[in-house]
Amino acid sequence: MRKNKNNQDFCNFVYYIALMDVENKTQIKDFTKGYTFKILFLVFLILVLLIPLNMVSRLIEERSRTADSAEEDIMDAWGSELVAAGPVIIIPGIRNTAEPFTLVITPQKLNIGTKFKTETRKRGIFSVPLFYGDFAISGTFDFEQAFSSLLPNEKISLDKAELIIALSNQKGIRKIDQAVWNVNNNEASLFFQPGNRGQEYISEVKLLNSRNKYIRRSSGIYAVLPELTTDAKANFNIVITIHGGRMVRFLPLGQDTHANIVTDWPSPSFQGSFLPGNSNIKEDGFDATWDINYLSRDIPLLWRADANSKDYSDALFGVNFFRAIDTYSLNTRAVKYGILFLIIPFLTLFLFEIFTKKRIHPVPYLLSGIANIIFYLLLLSLSEQVQFYLAYIIAALAIIIMLTLYSRALLPSWNRSWYMGAILTVSYVLLYAVLNSESYALLVGSIWAFIMVALVMFFTRKLNWYGSEE
Numbered sequence: 001m002r003k004n005k006n007n008q009d010f011c012n013f014v015y016y017i018a019l020m021d022v023e024n025k026t027q028i029k030d031f032t033k034g035y036t037f038k039i040l041f042l043v044f045l046i047l048v049l050l051i052p053l054n055m056v057s058r059l060i061e062e063r064s065r066t067a068d069s070a071e072e073d074i075m076d077a078w079g080s081e082l083v084a085a086g087p088v089i090i091i092p093g094i095r096n097t098a099e100p101f102t103l104v105i106t107p108q109k110l111n112i113g114t115k116f117k118t119e120t121r122k123r124g125i126f127s128v129p130l131f132y133g134d135f136a137i138s139g140t141f142d143f144e145q146a147f148s149s150l151l152p153n154e155k156i157s158l159d160k161a162e163l164i165i166a167l168s169n170q171k172g173i174r175k176i177d178q179a180v181w182n183v184n185n186n187e188a189s190l191f192f193q194p195g196n197r198g199q200e201y202i203s204e205v206k207l208l209n210s211r212n213k214y215i216r217r218s219s220g221i222y223a224v225l226p227e228l229t230t231d232a233k234a235n236f237n238i239v240i241t242i243h244g245g246r247m248v249r250f251l252p253l254g255q256d257t258h259a260n261i262v263t264d265w266p267s268p269s270f271q272g273s274f275l276p277g278n279s280n281i282k283e284d285g286f287d288a289t290w291d292i293n294y295l296s297r298d299i300p301l302l303w304r305a306d307a308n309s310k311d312y313s314d315a316l317f318g319v320n321f322f323r324a325i326d327t328y329s330l331n332t333r334a335v336k337y338g339i340l341f342l343i344i345p346f347l348t349l350f351l352f353e354i355f356t357k358k359r360i361h362p363v364p365y366l367l368s369g370i371a372n373i374i375f376y377l378l379l380l381s382l383s384e385q386v387q388f389y390l391a392y393i394i395a396a397l398a399i400i401i402m403l404t405l406y407s408r409a410l411l412p413s414w415n416r417s418w419y420m421g422a423i424l425t426v427s428y429v430l431l432y433a434v435l436n437s438e439s440y441a442l443l444v445g446s447i448w449a450f451i452m453v454a455l456v457m458f459f460t461r462k463l464n465w466y467g468s469e470e
Helices: 002-033 035-078 144-148 327-335 338-356 362-383 388-410 414-435 438-459
Strands: 082-095 100-105 109-123 126-142 154-156 162-167 173-183 186-189 192-194 219-224 233-245 247-251 256-263 268-272 278-282 285-293 302-305 317-321
Touching: 035 109, 035 126, 035 233, 035 327, 035 338, 035 362, 082 126, 082 233, 109 247, 173 219, 247 256, 247 268, 256 317, 268 278, 268 285, 285 317, 327 362, 327 414, 338 362, 338 388, 338 414, 338 438, 362 388, 388 414, 414 438
Parallel strands: 082 247, 109 256
Antiparallel strands: 082 100, 082 154, 082 162, 100 302, 109 126, 126 233, 162 219, 173 186, 173 233, 192 219, 247 317, 256 285, 268 317, 278 285
């Protein structure tokens, strides 16, 4: 009897375990069929798809660096950016203590004028805007204040005075058409040599483009001046034929600085510490003028330079030869909205499940997410070959058509399938609007996200999240 009872207890225990196993499996099955599980799975899928989206973002950065490298190769062969300071006069001196110093004198009046023609040079699929033409500087020096500032124990060597024009890189100089030095109506020609004699006033210049590159080069040219006298007043007129690209910057070293830049480039981007007082921008070029007084910048009219020169790069002004469409900048901005384009098709398919009562396997969700990531690859590759707007239209249409047809294959009819195409079309139109309206990008994107969430909340307000059969 005892043995039979033990056998019965064991059978009951096994039955109980089997029953619990069946109930657990039923609960798990019911849970996996519920909408809650589907939402959690879609969140997981979105997080997974952020990995290839991040890879696309890195690819854009890599292509951007490749474009930078190609631009640098072109610039190195052509003549680099034009960043100029001067001219200034440097006169070596010595104190009674045998301590050397250099007296640096800036112009009383400084006139800067450029008249450039532009062209775009390519290397492979990459290009850079270049310019060539005349860079003219003229003005006057008045030495009275400089010489009267000397202390009794300071002596200067007027026979060793030099005129310095500091440049970020003198490689773009093709020839000096004119270099006239006039002291008290005695005219002489200056002979320039390479080098800035240690006067590095523009040691660092920010390019101010989308990739925030810096120039860290310093060079220039100098010429030995005819011997000066203490009562001398001098005029100078220098014209240089120069090649360059991407940007022009000048340093307002004159007591009164007047600058005029004329080119046939249609899309300037004025940069630096001073904007032009007058500018005239047309389809065939622009003309801009600056008038800067010494009181508006933190640069002395004269100073004594010891071992090191001062850096006045913060006072530079000028213009970038701006390209109206920066392909890689737009691609970078587009991919930042990539997570929305993962969520939108997922939500659309999820709503299809709700209203058609037809379950959709996770694989179609995955494929729709991958399709939207491919959009960014198409956009990047096409925008390197054609204009950005055309690349965007082709890439967007390809993805819209593909996902619309795929939705039709998942659903029984066209009655709801075309919603996918309509939703994606609106989304891509809004994205393009965001990319081309930088000032309102955050506003448009925020409203877009708000409307999308509000619509999902509206359509799912009566949904039984525990399962479609409860």
